[in-house]
Amino acid sequence: MPVKLDQELFQHMLPQQANAYQLMSDAELNAALEAIGKEAQEVSEKHLALDMARGKPSPEQTALSRPLLDLLTSAxxxxxxxxxxxxxxxxxxxxxxxxxxxxxxxxxxxxxxxxxxxxxxxxxxxxxxxxxxxxxxxxxxxxxxxxxxxxxxxxxxxxxxxxxxxxxxxxxxxxxxxxxxxxxxxxxxxxxxxxxxxxxxxxxxxxxxxxxxxxxxxxxxxxxxxxxxxxxxxxxxxxxxxxxxxxxxxxxxxxxxxxxxxxxxxxxxxxxxxxxxxxxxxxxxxxxxxxxxxxxxxxxxxxxxxxxxxxxxxxxxxxxxxxxxxxxxxxxxxxxxxAHMERHAELLRPRFELVERKLTDGLGKLAVAAWSHPKGGYFVSFNGPVGSARAIVSRTREMGVKLTSAGATWPSGNDPFDSNIRIAPSYPSLKELSQALDVFVIAVKQVAARLAKVDRGQYAFGDR
Ligand SMILES: Cc1ncc(COP(=O)(O)O)c(C=O)c1O
Structure with a gap:
Protein backbone atom coordinates (compact mmCIF):
# COMPACT_ATOMS: atom_id res chain seq x y z
CA MET A 1 0.00 0.00 0.00
CA PRO A 2 1.33 3.51 -0.78
CA VAL A 3 2.23 5.37 2.42
CA LYS A 4 -0.16 8.24 3.19
CA LEU A 5 1.61 11.37 4.44
CA ASP A 6 0.78 11.95 8.10
CA GLN A 7 1.13 15.75 8.26
CA GLU A 8 1.09 15.72 12.07
CA LEU A 9 4.51 14.03 12.11
CA PHE A 10 6.10 16.99 10.31
CA GLN A 11 4.50 19.87 12.26
CA HIS A 12 7.51 20.38 14.55
CA MET A 13 9.55 21.60 11.56
CA LEU A 14 7.30 24.58 10.89
CA PRO A 15 7.29 28.00 12.61
CA GLN A 16 5.26 27.43 15.76
CA GLN A 17 3.66 30.76 16.70
CA ALA A 18 1.67 33.54 15.03
CA ASN A 19 4.07 35.92 13.31
CA ALA A 20 4.33 39.67 13.76
CA TYR A 21 2.46 40.43 10.53
CA GLN A 22 -0.46 38.24 11.54
CA LEU A 23 -0.68 40.12 14.84
CA MET A 24 -0.64 43.63 13.29
CA SER A 25 -3.68 45.82 12.80
CA ASP A 26 -4.72 46.39 9.18
CA ALA A 27 -3.12 49.85 9.20
CA GLU A 28 0.15 48.52 10.65
CA LEU A 29 0.27 45.71 8.11
CA ASN A 30 -0.29 48.13 5.23
CA ALA A 31 2.49 50.38 6.53
CA ALA A 32 4.84 47.38 6.90
CA LEU A 33 4.12 46.27 3.33
CA GLU A 34 4.73 49.79 2.07
CA ALA A 35 8.12 49.92 3.81
CA ILE A 36 9.15 46.45 2.59
CA GLY A 37 8.06 47.41 -0.95
CA LYS A 38 10.46 50.37 -0.83
CA GLU A 39 13.33 48.14 0.36
CA ALA A 40 12.57 45.67 -2.46
CA GLN A 41 12.50 48.46 -5.02
CA GLU A 42 15.87 49.81 -3.88
CA VAL A 43 17.52 46.41 -3.99
CA SER A 44 16.04 45.61 -7.42
CA GLU A 45 17.67 48.74 -8.78
CA LYS A 46 21.11 47.31 -7.90
CA HIS A 47 20.64 44.62 -10.62
CA LEU A 48 22.36 41.94 -8.55
CA ALA A 49 23.27 38.55 -10.03
CA LEU A 50 24.17 36.32 -7.07
CA ASP A 51 23.98 32.57 -6.54
CA MET A 52 23.18 30.86 -3.23
CA ALA A 53 21.82 27.68 -4.84
CA ARG A 54 24.25 24.76 -4.58
CA GLY A 55 26.64 23.57 -1.89
CA LYS A 56 29.91 24.16 -3.67
CA PRO A 57 33.21 25.02 -2.01
CA SER A 58 34.39 28.56 -2.75
CA PRO A 59 37.40 29.23 -4.99
CA GLU A 60 39.47 29.96 -1.82
CA GLN A 61 38.56 26.50 -0.56
CA THR A 62 39.54 24.60 -3.68
CA ALA A 63 42.75 26.67 -3.75
CA LEU A 64 43.74 25.02 -0.44
CA SER A 65 44.24 21.76 -2.34
CA ARG A 66 46.19 23.10 -5.32
CA PRO A 67 49.53 21.83 -3.90
CA LEU A 68 48.09 18.33 -4.45
CA LEU A 69 48.45 18.98 -8.17
CA ASP A 70 52.22 19.37 -7.80
CA LEU A 71 52.71 16.04 -6.06
CA LEU A 72 52.77 13.85 -9.15
CA THR A 73 55.24 14.79 -11.85
CA SER A 74 56.89 12.78 -14.61
CA ALA A 75 59.69 12.11 -12.12
CA ALA A 339 44.32 19.68 9.75
CA HIS A 340 43.31 20.40 6.15
CA MET A 341 39.63 20.58 7.15
CA GLU A 342 40.47 23.19 9.80
CA ARG A 343 41.60 25.46 6.98
CA HIS A 344 38.25 24.90 5.23
CA ALA A 345 36.52 25.67 8.53
CA GLU A 346 38.24 29.05 8.75
CA LEU A 347 36.69 29.97 5.40
CA LEU A 348 33.26 28.50 6.08
CA ARG A 349 32.74 29.66 9.68
CA PRO A 350 32.39 33.41 8.90
CA ARG A 351 29.88 32.64 6.16
CA PHE A 352 27.67 30.59 8.47
CA GLU A 353 28.03 33.19 11.22
CA LEU A 354 26.90 35.83 8.74
CA VAL A 355 23.80 33.78 7.85
CA GLU A 356 22.93 33.45 11.52
CA ARG A 357 23.45 37.17 12.16
CA LYS A 358 21.52 38.38 9.11
CA LEU A 359 18.56 36.06 9.72
CA THR A 360 18.44 36.89 13.42
CA ASP A 361 18.71 40.65 12.84
CA GLY A 362 16.29 40.68 9.91
CA LEU A 363 13.70 38.12 10.96
CA GLY A 364 14.27 37.14 14.59
CA LYS A 365 11.73 39.50 16.17
CA LEU A 366 9.09 38.82 13.52
CA ALA A 367 8.73 35.08 14.32
CA VAL A 368 8.11 34.39 10.63
CA ALA A 369 10.63 31.59 10.27
CA ALA A 370 12.72 28.90 11.94
CA TRP A 371 16.16 27.90 10.74
CA SER A 372 18.97 25.52 11.67
CA HIS A 373 22.17 26.56 13.45
CA PRO A 374 24.68 24.02 12.10
CA LYS A 375 28.19 23.43 13.40
CA GLY A 376 29.25 21.73 10.18
CA GLY A 377 28.23 20.69 6.70
CA TYR A 378 27.29 23.02 3.87
CA PHE A 379 23.74 24.20 4.48
CA VAL A 380 21.22 26.02 6.61
CA SER A 381 17.68 24.65 6.52
CA PHE A 382 15.09 27.43 6.60
CA ASN A 383 11.36 27.08 7.24
CA GLY A 384 9.10 30.00 6.41
CA PRO A 385 5.34 30.20 6.96
CA VAL A 386 3.28 27.42 5.36
CA GLY A 387 2.70 28.33 1.71
CA SER A 388 5.66 30.72 1.47
CA ALA A 389 8.71 28.89 0.09
CA ARG A 390 8.00 29.01 -3.64
CA ALA A 391 7.02 32.67 -3.45
CA ILE A 392 10.15 33.52 -1.42
CA VAL A 393 12.45 31.73 -3.89
CA SER A 394 10.80 33.39 -6.86
CA ARG A 395 10.75 36.86 -5.22
CA THR A 396 14.44 36.44 -4.30
CA ARG A 397 15.24 35.51 -7.91
CA GLU A 398 13.39 38.57 -9.20
CA MET A 399 15.69 40.66 -7.00
CA GLY A 400 18.82 39.00 -8.46
CA VAL A 401 19.61 36.10 -6.11
CA LYS A 402 19.33 32.46 -7.11
CA LEU A 403 18.36 29.94 -4.42
CA THR A 404 17.88 26.16 -4.48
CA SER A 405 14.37 25.53 -5.86
CA ALA A 406 11.68 25.43 -3.21
CA GLY A 407 10.62 21.84 -2.58
CA ALA A 408 14.05 20.42 -3.51
CA THR A 409 14.49 19.01 -0.01
CA TRP A 410 11.41 16.79 -0.42
CA PRO A 411 10.98 13.79 -2.75
CA SER A 412 9.86 14.81 -6.25
CA GLY A 413 10.44 18.44 -5.29
CA ASN A 414 7.09 18.41 -3.55
CA ASP A 415 7.07 20.05 -0.11
CA PRO A 416 3.46 19.63 1.01
CA PHE A 417 3.85 22.60 3.37
CA ASP A 418 5.68 24.77 0.81
CA SER A 419 7.85 25.92 3.69
CA ASN A 420 11.43 24.59 3.45
CA ILE A 421 14.28 26.38 1.70
CA ARG A 422 17.90 25.24 1.59
CA ILE A 423 20.42 28.04 2.04
CA ALA A 424 23.89 27.28 0.64
CA PRO A 425 26.31 29.97 1.85
CA SER A 426 29.66 28.37 1.01
CA TYR A 427 30.32 29.61 -2.54
CA PRO A 428 29.69 33.39 -2.62
CA SER A 429 32.29 35.77 -1.16
CA LEU A 430 31.37 37.30 2.19
CA LYS A 431 30.39 40.56 0.47
CA GLU A 432 28.17 38.76 -2.05
CA LEU A 433 26.68 36.58 0.67
CA SER A 434 25.85 39.62 2.75
CA GLN A 435 23.99 41.21 -0.19
CA ALA A 436 22.26 37.92 -1.04
CA LEU A 437 21.04 37.51 2.55
CA ASP A 438 19.71 41.08 2.64
CA VAL A 439 17.67 40.25 -0.46
CA PHE A 440 16.49 36.98 1.05
CA VAL A 441 15.35 38.70 4.25
CA ILE A 442 13.37 41.29 2.25
CA ALA A 443 11.72 38.51 0.23
CA VAL A 444 10.78 36.56 3.38
CA LYS A 445 9.28 39.64 5.00
CA GLN A 446 7.37 40.60 1.86
CA VAL A 447 5.92 37.12 1.31
CA ALA A 448 5.04 36.67 5.00
CA ALA A 449 3.33 40.07 5.13
CA ARG A 450 1.43 39.35 1.90
CA LEU A 451 0.32 35.99 3.32
CA ALA A 452 -0.96 37.78 6.41
CA LYS A 453 -3.03 39.97 4.10
CA VAL A 454 -4.25 36.93 2.17
CA ASP A 455 -5.35 35.40 5.50
CA ARG A 456 -7.56 38.46 5.97
CA GLY A 457 -8.91 38.20 2.43
CA GLN A 458 -7.34 41.59 1.66
CA TYR A 459 -4.49 40.83 -0.74
CA ALA A 460 -4.97 41.65 -4.39
CA PHE A 461 -2.49 40.74 -7.13
CA GLY A 462 -0.08 43.62 -7.72
CA ASP A 463 -0.45 45.04 -4.18
CA ARG A 464 2.79 46.09 -2.56
C1 LIG B 1 24.87 14.38 1.23
C2 LIG B 1 25.70 14.43 0.01
N1 LIG B 1 26.15 13.29 -0.52
C3 LIG B 1 26.89 13.28 -1.64
C4 LIG B 1 27.22 14.45 -2.28
C5 LIG B 1 28.00 14.39 -3.55
O1 LIG B 1 29.23 13.80 -3.31
P1 LIG B 1 30.15 13.33 -4.51
O2 LIG B 1 30.64 14.53 -5.21
O3 LIG B 1 31.22 12.53 -3.84
O4 LIG B 1 29.30 12.46 -5.41
C6 LIG B 1 26.78 15.68 -1.77
C7 LIG B 1 27.10 16.94 -2.45
O5 LIG B 1 26.55 17.97 -2.19
C8 LIG B 1 26.00 15.66 -0.59
O6 LIG B 1 25.53 16.79 -0.06
Missing amino acids: SDLTDGASFADNYGDPDGLPSARALAAELLGVDPAQVIVAGSSSLNLMHDVLDMAYTHGIAGQKPWAQQASELAAAHPGEKLKFLCPVPGYDRHFRITEYYGFENVPVPMTEHGPDMKYVRMLVEGDSTVKGVWCVPRFANPSGVSYSDEVVRAFASLRPAAPDFRVMWDNAYAYHTFARPGETCAPLMNIFDALAQAGRDDLIIEFASTAKVTFPSSGMAWMCASEKDIQEIRASFSVRRVSPEKLLQLAHVRFLKDRAGLE
Missing part, protein backbone atom coordinates in the same frame (compact mmCIF):
# COMPACT_ATOMS: atom_id res chain seq x y z
CA SER A 76 57.43 10.76 -9.33
CA ASP A 77 57.73 7.27 -7.95
CA LEU A 78 54.34 5.76 -8.85
CA THR A 79 54.64 2.60 -6.80
CA ASP A 80 52.47 2.02 -3.78
CA GLY A 81 53.93 -0.89 -1.85
CA ALA A 82 53.75 -3.77 -4.33
CA SER A 83 51.21 -1.91 -6.50
CA PHE A 84 51.60 0.44 -9.44
CA ALA A 85 49.48 3.57 -9.79
CA ASP A 86 50.30 3.88 -13.50
CA ASN A 87 48.72 0.64 -14.64
CA TYR A 88 45.77 -1.73 -14.25
CA GLY A 89 45.38 -3.73 -11.06
CA ASP A 90 43.97 -3.17 -7.56
CA PRO A 91 40.27 -3.19 -8.56
CA ASP A 92 39.27 -2.25 -4.99
CA GLY A 93 41.62 0.74 -5.01
CA LEU A 94 45.28 1.44 -4.36
CA PRO A 95 46.31 -0.20 -1.06
CA SER A 96 47.31 3.11 0.54
CA ALA A 97 44.01 4.70 -0.55
CA ARG A 98 42.02 1.82 0.94
CA ALA A 99 44.04 2.12 4.14
CA LEU A 100 43.31 5.86 4.34
CA ALA A 101 39.59 5.36 3.67
CA ALA A 102 39.47 2.56 6.25
CA GLU A 103 41.21 4.75 8.83
CA LEU A 104 38.68 7.53 8.18
CA LEU A 105 35.72 5.15 8.49
CA GLY A 106 37.17 3.21 11.42
CA VAL A 107 36.85 -0.16 9.66
CA ASP A 108 39.02 -2.93 8.21
CA PRO A 109 40.48 -2.06 4.74
CA ALA A 110 39.21 -5.45 3.49
CA GLN A 111 35.67 -4.03 3.78
CA VAL A 112 36.48 -0.95 1.69
CA ILE A 113 36.34 -0.22 -2.04
CA VAL A 114 37.83 3.06 -3.30
CA ALA A 115 36.65 3.90 -6.81
CA GLY A 116 35.80 6.87 -8.94
CA SER A 117 35.63 10.44 -7.75
CA SER A 118 31.95 10.64 -6.80
CA SER A 119 30.29 8.93 -3.84
CA LEU A 120 26.91 9.63 -5.45
CA ASN A 121 28.07 7.58 -8.39
CA LEU A 122 28.89 4.64 -6.07
CA MET A 123 25.46 4.93 -4.41
CA HIS A 124 23.84 4.87 -7.83
CA ASP A 125 25.88 1.86 -8.93
CA VAL A 126 25.00 -0.15 -5.82
CA LEU A 127 21.29 0.55 -6.26
CA ASP A 128 21.57 -0.22 -9.97
CA MET A 129 23.13 -3.58 -9.09
CA ALA A 130 20.30 -4.40 -6.67
CA TYR A 131 17.76 -3.30 -9.28
CA THR A 132 19.11 -5.34 -12.15
CA HIS A 133 20.68 -8.32 -10.34
CA GLY A 134 19.42 -8.27 -6.77
CA ILE A 135 21.31 -8.16 -3.49
CA ALA A 136 21.55 -10.71 -0.67
CA GLY A 137 20.48 -13.56 -2.95
CA GLN A 138 17.07 -11.96 -3.52
CA LYS A 139 15.31 -11.37 -6.83
CA PRO A 140 16.34 -8.18 -8.67
CA TRP A 141 14.33 -5.19 -7.45
CA ALA A 142 13.16 -4.64 -11.05
CA GLN A 143 11.53 -8.10 -11.01
CA GLN A 144 10.11 -7.62 -7.52
CA ALA A 145 8.67 -4.27 -8.62
CA SER A 146 6.89 -5.75 -11.65
CA GLU A 147 5.53 -8.69 -9.65
CA LEU A 148 4.25 -6.25 -7.02
CA ALA A 149 2.59 -4.03 -9.63
CA ALA A 150 1.00 -7.05 -11.30
CA ALA A 151 -0.45 -8.29 -8.00
CA HIS A 152 -1.37 -4.82 -6.66
CA PRO A 153 -1.72 -2.28 -9.48
CA GLY A 154 -0.23 1.09 -8.61
CA GLU A 155 2.03 -0.26 -5.87
CA LYS A 156 5.77 0.34 -5.97
CA LEU A 157 8.81 -0.69 -3.96
CA LYS A 158 9.60 1.98 -1.37
CA PHE A 159 12.63 3.92 -0.22
CA LEU A 160 12.59 6.07 2.90
CA CYS A 161 13.68 9.68 2.53
CA PRO A 162 14.33 11.71 5.68
CA VAL A 163 13.17 15.28 5.02
CA PRO A 164 14.44 17.84 4.60
CA GLY A 165 17.01 15.86 2.61
CA TYR A 166 19.33 15.75 -0.38
CA ASP A 167 17.56 16.05 -3.73
CA ARG A 168 20.14 13.97 -5.63
CA HIS A 169 19.52 11.00 -3.33
CA PHE A 170 15.81 11.22 -3.96
CA ARG A 171 16.36 11.50 -7.70
CA ILE A 172 18.22 8.17 -7.84
CA THR A 173 15.42 6.18 -6.21
CA GLU A 174 12.78 8.09 -8.16
CA TYR A 175 14.66 7.23 -11.37
CA TYR A 176 14.49 3.53 -10.50
CA GLY A 177 10.73 3.76 -9.96
CA PHE A 178 10.59 3.72 -6.16
CA GLU A 179 7.92 5.37 -4.09
CA ASN A 180 10.03 7.82 -2.07
CA VAL A 181 8.46 7.95 1.40
CA PRO A 182 9.15 11.13 3.41
CA VAL A 183 10.31 10.53 7.00
CA PRO A 184 10.49 13.45 9.45
CA MET A 185 13.88 14.56 10.77
CA THR A 186 14.14 15.45 14.44
CA GLU A 187 17.02 17.31 16.08
CA HIS A 188 18.68 13.91 16.74
CA GLY A 189 18.18 12.29 13.32
CA PRO A 190 15.26 10.64 11.52
CA ASP A 191 12.16 9.76 13.57
CA MET A 192 13.22 6.19 14.36
CA LYS A 193 9.85 5.06 15.67
CA TYR A 194 8.38 5.80 12.26
CA VAL A 195 11.38 4.33 10.41
CA ARG A 196 11.18 1.11 12.46
CA MET A 197 7.44 0.79 11.89
CA LEU A 198 7.84 1.07 8.11
CA VAL A 199 11.03 -1.01 7.77
CA GLU A 200 10.00 -3.83 10.07
CA GLY A 201 6.39 -3.98 8.92
CA ASP A 202 6.63 -3.82 5.13
CA SER A 203 8.86 -5.98 2.91
CA THR A 204 8.40 -3.58 -0.02
CA VAL A 205 10.55 -1.04 1.87
CA LYS A 206 14.04 -1.63 0.44
CA GLY A 207 16.16 1.13 1.87
CA VAL A 208 16.62 4.46 3.57
CA TRP A 209 18.80 7.45 2.70
CA CYS A 210 20.88 8.79 5.58
CA VAL A 211 23.37 11.65 5.94
CA PRO A 212 24.38 10.92 9.52
CA ARG A 213 26.69 13.88 10.20
CA PHE A 214 25.83 17.51 9.46
CA ALA A 215 22.96 16.32 7.28
CA ASN A 216 22.14 18.06 4.03
CA PRO A 217 20.40 20.46 4.64
CA SER A 218 19.40 20.34 8.33
CA GLY A 219 22.96 20.14 9.72
CA VAL A 220 21.69 17.53 12.20
CA SER A 221 24.16 14.88 13.42
CA TYR A 222 22.59 11.60 14.47
CA SER A 223 22.69 10.86 18.20
CA ASP A 224 24.20 7.58 19.47
CA GLU A 225 20.65 6.43 20.16
CA VAL A 226 19.63 6.98 16.54
CA VAL A 227 22.80 5.28 15.22
CA ARG A 228 22.11 2.29 17.49
CA ALA A 229 18.47 2.23 16.38
CA PHE A 230 19.59 1.97 12.74
CA ALA A 231 22.06 -0.80 13.60
CA SER A 232 19.39 -2.84 15.35
CA LEU A 233 16.67 -2.60 12.70
CA ARG A 234 15.09 -5.95 11.83
CA PRO A 235 13.86 -5.26 8.29
CA ALA A 236 10.97 -7.24 6.85
CA ALA A 237 12.90 -7.37 3.55
CA PRO A 238 16.18 -9.36 3.58
CA ASP A 239 17.44 -7.05 0.82
CA PHE A 240 16.75 -3.84 2.75
CA ARG A 241 19.86 -1.62 3.04
CA VAL A 242 20.70 1.63 4.84
CA MET A 243 22.51 4.05 2.50
CA TRP A 244 24.80 5.71 5.07
CA ASP A 245 26.14 8.70 3.14
CA ASN A 246 28.77 10.15 5.44
CA ALA A 247 29.53 13.02 3.06
CA TYR A 248 30.26 15.55 5.84
CA ALA A 249 32.11 13.34 8.31
CA TYR A 250 34.99 15.82 8.81
CA HIS A 251 33.29 19.03 7.83
CA THR A 252 32.86 20.86 11.11
CA PHE A 253 33.35 24.59 11.45
CA ALA A 254 32.65 24.71 15.19
CA ARG A 255 34.82 27.28 16.94
CA PRO A 256 37.93 25.84 18.57
CA GLY A 257 36.87 24.62 22.01
CA GLU A 258 33.18 24.44 21.09
CA THR A 259 31.82 20.93 21.66
CA CYS A 260 30.88 18.94 18.60
CA ALA A 261 30.10 15.33 19.50
CA PRO A 262 31.66 12.71 17.21
CA LEU A 263 29.34 10.44 15.26
CA MET A 264 29.14 6.91 16.63
CA ASN A 265 30.78 4.43 14.22
CA ILE A 266 27.85 2.61 12.60
CA PHE A 267 29.89 -0.54 12.08
CA ASP A 268 30.73 -0.66 15.82
CA ALA A 269 27.02 -0.23 16.54
CA LEU A 270 26.25 -3.06 14.11
CA ALA A 271 28.77 -5.37 15.81
CA GLN A 272 27.27 -4.51 19.20
CA ALA A 273 23.80 -5.31 17.87
CA GLY A 274 25.08 -8.61 16.45
CA ARG A 275 24.07 -7.62 12.92
CA ASP A 276 26.04 -7.54 9.68
CA ASP A 277 24.45 -7.10 6.22
CA LEU A 278 22.51 -3.90 6.77
CA ILE A 279 24.61 -0.79 6.23
CA ILE A 280 26.49 0.51 3.19
CA GLU A 281 28.58 3.56 4.02
CA PHE A 282 29.83 6.11 1.46
CA ALA A 283 32.09 9.15 1.48
CA SER A 284 34.46 11.09 -0.74
CA THR A 285 36.95 13.92 -0.86
CA ALA A 286 34.43 16.06 -2.81
CA LYS A 287 34.48 18.82 -0.19
CA VAL A 288 37.95 18.07 1.08
CA THR A 289 39.95 18.61 -2.13
CA PHE A 290 38.27 19.02 -5.54
CA PRO A 291 34.60 18.15 -6.16
CA SER A 292 34.37 15.57 -8.96
CA SER A 293 38.16 15.16 -9.12
CA GLY A 294 39.06 13.30 -6.00
CA MET A 295 38.49 9.86 -4.57
CA ALA A 296 35.30 8.20 -3.35
CA TRP A 297 34.90 5.11 -1.22
CA MET A 298 32.39 2.74 0.30
CA CYS A 299 32.27 0.13 3.00
CA ALA A 300 29.88 -2.74 3.69
CA SER A 301 29.72 -6.18 5.30
CA GLU A 302 32.00 -8.85 3.89
CA LYS A 303 29.12 -10.52 2.01
CA ASP A 304 27.76 -7.29 0.56
CA ILE A 305 31.23 -6.12 -0.46
CA GLN A 306 31.80 -9.39 -2.29
CA GLU A 307 28.59 -8.96 -4.28
CA ILE A 308 29.34 -5.32 -5.01
CA ARG A 309 32.92 -6.14 -6.03
CA ALA A 310 31.64 -8.76 -8.49
CA SER A 311 29.23 -6.25 -10.01
CA PHE A 312 31.80 -3.45 -10.19
CA SER A 313 34.32 -5.79 -11.85
CA VAL A 314 32.01 -5.96 -14.88
CA ARG A 315 32.01 -2.18 -15.20
CA ARG A 316 35.66 -1.29 -14.71
CA VAL A 317 39.08 -2.90 -14.68
CA SER A 318 40.49 -0.70 -11.97
CA PRO A 319 39.93 2.77 -10.55
CA GLU A 320 41.71 6.14 -10.97
CA LYS A 321 44.84 5.19 -9.07
CA LEU A 322 46.93 8.23 -9.97
CA LEU A 323 44.35 10.50 -8.35
CA GLN A 324 44.25 8.18 -5.35
CA LEU A 325 48.04 8.28 -5.02
CA ALA A 326 48.10 12.08 -5.18
CA HIS A 327 45.37 12.26 -2.53
CA VAL A 328 47.14 9.89 -0.17
CA ARG A 329 50.40 11.80 -0.54
CA PHE A 330 48.60 15.10 0.05
CA LEU A 331 46.30 14.16 2.95
CA LYS A 332 48.54 11.40 4.42
CA ASP A 333 46.27 10.19 7.21
CA ARG A 334 43.32 11.13 9.39
CA ALA A 335 45.33 13.76 11.28
CA GLY A 336 46.46 15.26 7.96
CA LEU A 337 42.90 15.41 6.68
CA GLU A 338 41.64 16.98 9.90
